[in-house]
Structure formats: structure tokens, C-alpha cells
Amino acid sequence: MRGFDSIDRIGVVGAGTMGSGIAQVAATNGYDVVMRDVETDLVEEGFETIDESLSRLVDGDALDREAADAARERIEGTTDLADLADCDFVVEAVAENMDVKRDVFGDLNETVDEDVVLATNTSTLSITSIASATDRPELVVGLHFMNPVPVMDGVEVVVGERTDDEVVSLAHGLAEALGKETWEADDKPGFVSNRILMPWINEGIRAYDERVATREDIDRGMRLGTNVPMGPLELADHVGLDVCLDATETLHEELGDRYTPAYLLRRKVEAGDLGKKTGRGFYEYE
Ligand code: CAA
16 A cells, blocks of 8 residues: 555545545645546636635635645646546545446546555445445545535545555545544444434424524524534535435435435425525525
8 A cells, every 4th residue: 555655646536616625735735636527627617616715715814825826836637537647645526426436436446556545535425335346445445525625624534344444544644634633434324424414404404494493593593502603504505405415315225214305405406506506595695
């Protein structure tokens, strides 16, 4: 296995919200990064997200402009997976779809040196199943970042059925080198984070649909009552209602009826009201 001290260049597959965030924190922590998506437009959108986020950090004095510019320079964009060939560690952050992820891991297995660890940012899917698309399941691990990646402190390390102990240690070490604190979960549906967070969001949606309170009071009640930064409806909008529905459906399939997606969640996704990213979810955005 390529160890922690040999990691200089990190490959990130997927330039969406999570992939671009991961690329950004890797670069601001001194790593060279290759960020890949399937189309040039998607890579460019990833860079736009990174530029906006770096500027927010600079405006808030969390990073100086020179360091932000240097980080930006360290990120190379590509649409060609072959450009990840000389990476020392790879994180995948593509769509939450098992077939898509297994295809990506099959391709990575062919592209990246055989001693390189392949991590997945999956939020609910089986690490073990993703790993079995490769010839190196012992080198596959879950590295589940939280959104927005540049400001959230935690990363969940998920241990697949065949993940080697040394790979688990490497995943913790690398996440810490990216400025994060970690916790570890077994490869059970939703791990720790989404097994608990998704039913919380789902129940918030049901409470709203059943007129328990206004959307504002549901969010305010949970913010003030449990000291969290966002209530369930505003958090659903922040994460994306499509992401919430996919995750809840996976939990429902794996763990049964207690995870049945709320009717209103399904309806909103059908209507294309996916939260902040489409300008409308449970709230409206500029
Ligand atoms: N990049 C850089 N900086 C950012 C940023 C980003 N993407 N988003 C927010 N910030 C900065 C802001 O610029 C601001 O900086 P200053 O304090 O210097 O002004 C600071 O963070 C706070 O932001 P805001 O003032 O805009 O708003 P806020 O105080 O409500 O914080 C938040 C925003 C960090 C998102 C906070 O509301 C929060 O922590 N919410 C909960 C998020 C959460 O639970 N995420 C996990 C979702 S679950 C998940 O990701 C797993 C999954 O699989 C679905």
C-alpha cells in the first residue's frame, strides 16, 4: 500500500459540490490535485465553486489571498480519467448510484497504480459492494465528507468488509492532514451520519406536511431546542432534496419501513424543487 508519507498528488473523481470541496481542502492543505469530471462544463463549474469558496474564506480571514491563489494553482482539471494515473490516493465523489460508482471503480482499478488506496465519498451505499468492482478490495475505504466540505470539521471513515486495517489508519491520517476530525463506522447502511440524520430530516418533512408547525417554527424549534445550526427543512434544502430522497430510499430498502421517505419529499423531488440549488425547496432562494 502507498503510505501516508508517499502521498503528494490526490485524484478526485467528480467536480460537483462534494468533489470540488474535497479538491479544495486537499489543495489548501498542500496537496497537488487532479479533479476529473466527465464534461468540461462540469469541471469549470467545479472551479467556480472552488473560487467562490476560497473567496469566502479569504473575506472571513480564514485564509490569506496568497494561500488561496497557491491552492488554486495546485488543482488541475481534466475530463480524462487517465490523468489520474500518477496519483498517490484517489477519492471518488460521483453520483450516489451503485452502477455508476462500480463503473468508476472498475476504471480506476485499471488506471491507477495497484498499491494506491481508492476512497469513496458515498453517503449511504455499500463500500464492500463498490470495492468488489476492483481487484484491490482491501485498499478501498469510505471517506465521507460533510457538506460544505471547506467548513465542516468532520469526516466519517467507513470500513468495508475487506478493508485492510492499515488503509483505515491511512484514511484517518489523511483526513486529519486535510484539517478534519474523524469518526469511524462499519459498512452498514447510512453508516453513523446518515442513518441518524436522514430520518431526522424525513420526520421534519412529515411534521411540516402534517401541519405540526410552520416550516419556520419546525426549523427554529430544532435549532433553539437542540442547538444545531440548521433545522431539518433548511438542512434538506442545503443538502439537496434529491440527495435526501436517494439516501432515504437506500435506507428504506436496506433497513425497512421505519425509513419510508415522506410523501412530500418525493413530491418535491418530482416537481424539481430540489432546494437551494434550484432556487426552491421548502423555502425560496434568490
Ligand atoms: N466555503 C467557504 N466558506 C463558507 C462556505 C463555503 N462553502 N459556506 C459557509 N462558509 C462560511 C461563511 O462565509 C461564513 O464565514 P464568516 O463567519 O467568516 O462570515 C461562515 O462559513 C458561516 O456561514 P454563514 O454565515 O453563511 O451561515 P451559517 O453560520 O449558518 O453557516 C453552515 C453555514 C456552515 C452551512 C452552517 O449553517 C452549518 O454548519 N449547517 C449545517 C451543515 C450540515 O449539517 N452539513 C452536513 C450535511 S449532511 C452531509 O453532508 C452528509 C451527507 O451525506 C448528505
